[in-house]
Amino acid sequence: MTFCARCGESKDRGGHGECDQRLALEPPRHCEICGRRMVVKVTPLSWTARCSRHGVIDPTTSTADDLLARDARHVWHPYAPMPPTMTPYVVDSAAGVRLRLRDGRELVDGMSSWWAAIHGYRHPVLDAAVTDQLGRMAHVMFGGLTHEPAVRLATRLAELAPGDIDRVFLCDSGSVSVEVAIKLALQYWQERGRPGKHRLLSLRGGYHGDTFAAMSVCDPVDGMHHLFSNVLPQQAFLSRPPGGVERPVDPVWVDEARAVFATQAGELAAVICEPMVQGAGGMHFYNSGYLAVLRELCDEYDVLLILDEIATGFGRTAHLFATLAAGVTPDIMCVGKALTGGYLSLAATMTTGHVAETVSSGAAGALLHGPTFMGNPLACAVAAANLDLLTGRDWQADVRGIETRLSEGLEPARHLPGVADVRVLGAIGVVQTTGPVDVVAATEAAIERGVWLRPFRDLIYTMPPYVCSPQDVDCIAEAVVAAAKAGAA
Numbered sequence: 132m133t134f135c136a137r138c139g140e141s142k143d144r145g146g147h148g149e150c151d152q153r154l155a156l157e158p159p160r161h162c163e164i165c166g167r168r169m170v171v172k173v174t175p176l177s178w179t180a181r182c183s184r185h186g187v188i189d190p191t192t193s194t195a196d197d198l199l200a201r202d203a204r205h206v207w208h209p210y211a212p213m214p215p216t217m218t219p220y221v222v223d224s225a226a227g228v229r230l231r232l233r234d235g236r237e238l239v240d241g242m243s244s245w246w247a248a249i250h251g252y253r254h255p256v257l258d259a260a261v262t263d264q265l266g267r268m269a270h271v272m273f274g275g276l277t278h279e280p281a282v283r284l285a286t287r288l289a290e291l292a293p294g295d296i297d298r299v300f301l302c303d304s305g306s307v308s309v310e311v312a313i314k315l316a317l318q319y320w321q322e323r324g325r326p327g328k329h330r331l332l333s334l335r336g337g338y339h340g341d342t343f344a345a346m347s348v349c350d351p352v353d354g355m356h357h358l359f360s361n362v363l364p365q366q367a368f369l370s371r372p373p374g375g376v377e378r379p380v381d382p383v384w385v386d387e388a389r390a391v392f393a394t395q396a397g398e399l400a401a402v403i404c405e406p407m408v409q410g411a412g413g414m415h416f417y418n419s420g421y422l423a424v425l426r427e428l429c430d431e432y433d434v435l436l437i438l439d440e441i442a443t444g445f446g447r448t449a450h451l452f453a454t455l456a457a458g459v460t461p462d463i464m465c466v467g468k469a470l471t472g473g474y475l476s477l478a479a480t481m482t483t484g485h486v487a488e489t490v491s492s493g494a495a496g497a498l499l500h501g502p503t504f505m506g507n508p509l510a511c512a513v514a515a516a517n518l519d520l521l522t523g524r525d526w527q528a529d530v531r532g533i534e535t536r537l538s539e540g541l542e543p544a545r546h547l548p549g550v551a552d553v554r555v556l557g558a559i560g561v562v563q564t565t566g567p568v569d570v571v572a573a574t575e576a577a578i579e580r581g582v583w584l585r586p587f588r589d590l591i592y593t594m595p596p597y598v599c600s601p602q603d604v605d606c607i608a609e610a611v612v613a614a615a616k617a618g619a620a
């Protein structure tokens with residue numbers, strides 16, 4: 132039996148003669164959700180198929196099987212082999228805090244798309260910011276030109292940043308903003324006539340991105356140093372502060388830090404660290420008092436302080452920036468991830484007038500960096516709207532509410548076999564296991580409970596969108612516990 136490509140009816144029942152040629156090209160389509168035959172509409176250039184119940188598919192998305200076959204052949208996923216060993220889930224759309232999979236299942240996003248989608252998906256204010264800006268221009272080069280979205284965003288960031296941090300260098304991604312921060316620090320000391328200060332001091336267990344300078348300051352054991360040891364700049368490392376946000380600052384660590392400064396400050400351009408939360412390096416939480424110690428040592432030994440707020444920035448720890456918990460102002464600060472509410476890739480390296488002017492007054496006369504898509508207007512417009520949205524609501528109450536519910540909801544995981552620790556800070560909840568998590572089993576267990584999680588190493592963790600309802604947060608917490616039951620070693 133053949134089907135009319137226009138109306139989807141059996142050709143035996145008559146119909147559209149002119150479709151015959153298309154029939155050979157386009158086989159009948161059946162809805163992947165309910166199995167109903169879909170009505171196929173053919174235009175000279177393309178076709179679409181509509182299920183009366185579940186809407187439209189178009190030829191670019193094709194069926195889930197087609198899509199996954201092409202994905203496996205052509206698409207390289209993060210930290211994944213090629214061809215892949217795990218099949219990804221196909222997302223068709225997302226709205227509010229839910230992802231809609233191709234098979235019709237809806238999942239509460241427990242990951243905020245890797246810390247970014249703090250206001251969830253398809254937020255009307257953020258959608259409008261993008262579409263309004265699209266009506267003016269999607270992009271324009273930033274050398275010699277400027278525009279309102281970039282100026283608005285930079286002004287807003289300067290207002291929100293701690294202390295006298297008010298100079299903003301816009302860039303494409305978190306890793307690039309770390310590159311820029313390192314470059315700023317190195318240029319700063321060159322312009323001050325001390326080129327010997329060329330090394331970075333980083334905390335063990337840190338993660339700052341995947342580009343080369345950023346990699347060089349990631350944890351030297353768990354990072355990628357062993358693969359690139361011949362080319363990575365050699366940096367200095369300091370033990371990470373002991374875990375526990377409430378645990379008093381350890382004088383032994385302070386002595387160690389002081390000894391490193393005392394012996395190496397002549398070579399140190401800057402210290403770089405993630406304030407309060409080391410994210411991808413182990414979801415390690417530490418007392419913000421250590422930042423005050425680092426600030427003091429940096430001042431005493433003439434070293435710049437770079438704080439990487441890419442994961443922690445914009446409220447995740449219940450402080451707008453984690454450094455505010457310690458009342459510390461860094462010399463350079465990196466932000467990204469939640470900056471655009473997860474809409475577009477954008478980051479910023481921010482610094483003080485002193486650092487900016489020192490770098491600019493030297494022989495080079497400028498910071499030697501300038502990405503093609505610097506200050507992309509679409510990204511700046513949505514970032515500015517996102518910051519207004521964040522500061523225009525009681526985000527702290529939202530984050531504290533999530534903290535309370537996650538603390539209660541994750542408690543049952545504490546006594547599960549294979550669980551080493553359970554910890555919560557702001558809108559971040561972590562179950563740490565005693566061995567590597569069975570990622571497939573843990574992910575499936577969460578999906579069965581209607582939640583998207585992405586465990587790694589020995590961590591099953593969540594950082595929900597701030598706009599999650601209490602029920603959504605409870606649901607996420609249950610899913611984390613279920614994932615720990617299924618995936619803990």
Ligand SMILES: Cc1ncc(COP(=O)(O)O)c(C=O)c1O
Nearest residue numbers: 304305306338339340410441442
């Ligand atoms: C603290 C920190 N710094 C830098 C980065 C790198 O950011 P991006 O992935 O946008 O390059 C990340 C990403 O996870 C991060 O968590």
